[in-house]
Amino acid sequence: MSFWNWSGFFEYLFNPFILGGVATTIWLTCVSLVCGLILGFFLALMRRSNVAAVRGSAKFYIWLFRGTPLLVQLIVIYTALPQVGIRFSVVQAALIGLALNEAAYLAEIIRAGIEAVPEGQSRAARALGMTERQIMRHIVMPQAFKVIIPPLGNSVNGLLKTTSVTSVISMEELLRRTQVLIQERFMVLELFAVAAIYYLLLTTAWDFIQRRIESRFGQASANVRIGEKR
Numbered sequence: 001m002s003f004w005n006w007s008g009f010f011e012y013l014f015n016p017f018i019l020g021g022v023a024t025t026i027w028l029t030c031v032s033l034v035c036g037l038i039l040g041f042f043l044a045l046m047r048r049s050n051v052a053a054v055r056g057s058a059k060f061y062i063w064l065f066r067g068t069p070l071l072v073q074l075i076v077i078y079t080a081l082p083q084v085g086i087r088f089s090v091v092q093a094a095l096i097g098l099a100l101n102e103a104a105y106l107a108e109i110i111r112a113g114i115e116a117v118p119e120g121q122s123r124a125a126r127a128l129g130m131t132e133r134q135i136m137r138h139i140v141m142p143q144a145f146k147v148i149i150p151p152l153g154n155s156v157n158g159l160l161k162t163t164s165v166t167s168v169i170s171m172e173e174l175l176r177r178t179q180v181l182i183q184e185r186f187m188v189l190e191l192f193a194v195a196a197i198y199y200l201l202l203t204t205a206w207d208f209i210q211r212r213i214e215s216r217f218g219q220a221s222a223n224v225r226i227g228e229k230r
Contacts, residue, residue, distance in 0.1 A: 009190040012181065013197070021177035022198050028094065028163045028173055033156060035099035040106030047111050058107070065104035070165050073097050078169040094166040102159060109151045113144035146217050153210035160202050174198055 012018055046058035065073065078093040088096060117140050125135045167176035178195040182188050 005187055005190055008185070008187045009193060012191055012194050017177055017181065018194060021172060021174035025160065025163050025173045025202065028098065028166070029156070029160050031095055032098035032102055033159060035095070036102030036106050039099065039103035040110055043103060043107035044110035044114060047107065048114065062104045062107055065101050070097065070101045070162065071168060073101055074166060074169050090169055090171050093169055094171040098163065098166065102155065105155060106152070109148055109155065113148035114140055116147045117143045149214055149217060153213070157203050157206055160206060161199055
């Protein structure tokens with residue numbers, strides 16, 4: 001019995017079925033990230049609320065979703081909720097689970113970025129008559145975003161790989177499709193190697209994009225400081 005089948009490896013390296021899984025992994029990451037960012041932003045604002053009930057609700061949410069495995073959350077959404085009449089398709093359950101889980105982590109990243117902006121700037125803006133929405137939009141978030149970018153980029157990197165967990169509810173992303181082919185072809189090492197290569201390519205491509213984004217915003221920040229000195 002051959003330990004490694006090179007022809008099988010190269011056959012599946014560019015297999016349309018596998019490439020379809022790669023595409024699913026990409027859009028699943030993008031949609032989950034956008035939804036997680038939106039929810040995470042509101043959770044971050046709730047964490048900073050002066051109302052104890054609102055602040056406590058956000059804390060509880062973050063505690064719950066950061067303290068339990070995504071695997072358990074997906075199983076509850078896909079298999080437990082139908083027991084009480086709430087049903088989701090595989091795609092819906094995967095997106096909801098990833099977005100809810102990611103929001104808990106992004107909320108803390110966003111909150112840290114907001115709190116990194118000196119409070120004196122907000123007080124000065126209020127003295128000038130700006131509303132809270134204007135302060136958040138024009139003063140706080142532009143500065144907070146530069147603090148948020150590095151950990152946010154790391155979250156995207158992790159999310160690209162975390163999408164593989166959705167294979168447990170039969171979401172046909174990269175890992176699930178790899179498993180399907182393994183059951184048909186029995187080429188375990190070769191197919192897992194193909195999947196690993198694509199995950200590595202995706203995270204490497206994102207690392208490159210992240211460095212460009214960080215460099216762009218870092219340069220913009222430097223230009224602003226130079227303009228202020230002049």
